[in-house]
Amino acid sequence: MNKRQARYFAIGSTLLATLVFLGLTLDSHRQFPKLTNAQNITPAVTLGKDAWHKHNCINCHTIFGEGAYYAPDLTKIAQQRGAPYLRAFLKDPSKFYDEQRHRRLMPQQNLSDEEIDGLIAFLDWVSKVDNQGWPPRPIVVTGLGAGAANATIPSTTTATDPSTSAEGAATAMTGKDPVALGERVFMAAAPACTACHSLTAGADMAGPSLAGIATRTEKTLASPDYKGTATDLTSFIRESITQPSAHLVPGAMYSANGASFMPDTYGKDLTPEQIDQLAAYLATFK
Incomplete structure (x- = not known):
């Protein structure tokens, strides 16, 4: 290739790359309204966006992977x-964290009720933007979550597990072992149980750690303070899944105004079989 051919090749390649770039840019702008749910940007969302910037939330948090990494990503x-x-x-972060224990504490921003409503609307809008699956992992508040390397996850091949027998092994292999199926439900429910519950003792997140739930349940059912209708471990777990506000732990920051923070939609979103499988799995945490 001589100098003239090299020059023409460079010019042609530049023009082609420019055309491709412009085409992709135009196509991106064409899809922005649909991808970002622009039609759902209400005055409350705008107010929340303004509060987000006013209080410099991005100095600690990220959304869509943009921002600081001192505190959790808030995209979802x-x-x-x-x-x-x-x-x-947002009313009082100090009730959810202990600075000495967690080594960090979100500052009290003294947000007004209007700003809080706006921020919730803004974060709800952000969570519904089609961001191609980002972030890839559920949020972890305390640094420990279900699936962490040191999580205490019960084996489905213990001495008391039916899969240790020939019949049980065959059942597990055909995908009918309720404990194994319950673990899948625990990881894949929407929203995933792992987003709020840890399987590591002492690693409380938005919800309490589920390590030792079987032992705690025995004490709860025997307590005169228990307000639910469950009579045993399995029915208590079912009740906690389908009616999370049936029994609220006094003094625990897992509820407000007499209602649990846990969604009350799992009874509709999960089939009775899935709930039974989830109960069977969680019952193994002694």
């Missing part, structure tokens, strides 16, 4: 936590 926080939790948290 509205789906993972829900409005009741966010409202109570």
Whole structure:
């Protein structure tokens, strides 16, 4: 290739690259309204966006991967936590964290009720933007979550597990072992249980750690303070899934105004079989 050919090749390549870039840019702008749910940008969303910038939330948090990394990414926080939790948290973050234990504490922003409602609306809008699956992992508040390397996850091949027998092994292999199926439900429910519950003792997140739930349940059912209708471990777990406000732990920051922060939609979103499987799985945490 001589100098003239090299020059023409460079010019042609530049023009082609420019055309491709412009085409992709125009196509992106064409899709922005649909991808960002622009039609759902209400005055409350705008107010929340302004509060987000006014209080410099991005100095600690990220949305869509943009911002600081000192505090959790909040892209999907509205789906993972829900409005009741966010409202109570924004009112007084100190009730959810202990600076000595967690080595960090979100400052009290003294937000007005209008700003809190706006921020919740803004974060709800953000959570519904089609961001191609980002962030890839559920939010972790305390640094420990279900699936962490040191999580205490019960084995489905223990001595008391039916899969240790020939019949049980065959059942597990055909995908009918309720404990194994319950673990899948725990990881894949929408929103995923792992977004709020840890399987590591002492690692409380938006909801309490589920390590030792079987032992705690025995004490709860025997307590005169228990307000639910469950009579045993399995029915208590079912009740906690389908009616999370049936029994609220006194003094615990997992509820506000007499209602649990846990969504009350799992009874509709999960089939009775899935709930039974989830109960069977969680019952193994002694």
